[in-house]
Amino acid sequence: MPAVRERIPVVVQGQQRGRRLRPGRGRGRRGRSAAGEYARPVRGRALARALWSGAELAVTAGLVLLLLVVHQVWWTNREARAGAREQVRALERQWAAAEGNAAPSGGASVGAGAGEVPEADQAGDAGGAGEVPEAGGADGADGGRGSPGASGAPSPRGRTGPPRWDRAYAVLRIPRLGVVAPVARGTDKRNVLDKGYVGHYGGTAQPGQQGNFALAGHRNTHGEPFRYINRLRAGDELIVDVQGRRFTYVVGKRLEQTSARDTGVIARVPRSVVKPGYGYAAPGFYITLTTCTPEYTSRYRLVVWGTLASSEER
Numbered sequence: 001m002p003a004v005r006e007r008i009p010v011v012v013q014g015q016q017r018g019r020r021l022r023p024g025r026g027r028g029r030r031g032r033s034a035a036g037e038y039a040r041p042v043r044g045r046a047l048a049r050a051l052w053s054g055a056e057l058a059v060t061a062g063l064v065l066l067l068l069v070v071h072q073v074w075w076t077n078r079e080a081r082a083g084a085r086e087q088v089r090a091l092e093r094q095w096a097a098a099e100g101n102a103a104p105s106g107g108a109s110v111g112a113g114a115g116e117v118p119e120a121d122q123a124g125d126a127g128g129a130g131e132v133p134e135a136g137g138a139d140g141a142d143g144g145r146g147s148p149g150a151s152g153a154p155s156p157r158g159r160t161g162p163p164r165w166d167r168a169y170a171v172l173r174i175p176r177l178g179v180v181a182p183v184a185r186g187t188d189k190r191n192v193l194d195k196g197y198v199g200h201y202g203g204t205a206q207p208g209q210q211g212n213f214a215l216a217g218h219r220n221t222h223g224e225p226f227r228y229i230n231r232l233r234a235g236d237e238l239i240v241d242v243q244g245r246r247f248t249y250v251v252g253k254r255l256e257q258t259s260a261r262d263t264g265v266i267a268r269v270p271r272s273v274v275k276p277g278y279g280y281a282a283p284g285f286y287i288t289l290t291t292c293t294p295e296y297t298s299r300y301r302l303v304v305w306g307t308l309a310s311s312e313e314r
Helices: 002-021 027-101
Strands: 168-174 179-185 198-200 211-216 237-242 245-259 285-293 300-313
Touching: 027 168, 027 179, 237 285, 245 285
Parallel strands: 179 198, 211 285
Antiparallel strands: 168 179, 168 237, 198 211, 237 245, 245 300, 285 300
């Protein structure tokens, strides 16, 4: 019996010693499991934060882009149209006041001041949304000083010097489209086209005079006065008002698409150099409307031509 009692502690100690030699089956395994369970939530939270931040950035960028689109497509139209309408009203008031103060002369003439036809001997800035670059040159460099046509359009008088190059001096009316827009000298985007004005190419003829009275306008945004000129048909009227005079042109031909560098379309005798089958061959009294095509791009130009049908006092 004493011998048995002496063995019991030895067996127990051996079991305890064995347990200490194999820690992986006890507390150590539980420790590693707890660490893994803690690491997984940390990684999950980091991924969630990254996804949330990415979603916030995407939503913010989308809102900014939407605001830019709204500003470009809606607000610029609203602002430019309002400014253009006010400019037309201001021109008509100034013309009425000038005509009321003018002494009777027995014949209408284009007077000085806001309504006078400016000299066109300086080329407008190229690069406008609806213009053909590199306008002017020898083909259309009559400077607006050509002789009056058979309609008897009078020459300007009483000038003290040309007005500012971006100053509106005429009004273009397109009855079929309901367009009424001021015409300013030059085709600079910021100072002319983006205001909703129609730009008069420098170096081309004046309204009612022999040669080619060439105009550019936005097709989309900033008032888009030329958005629907593709709907014009032969015989439609294009009316140009200046102080004391109205010139009525009628649409004759249209070129659906040509290069932005096709300067032949605004030459004195307009004829495409890219598509020679389009245009005119003989001198005359022409009007040309140019704008960008397709819509919302500026890769090509859409061109509408007309000829002078009548000239009358206003």
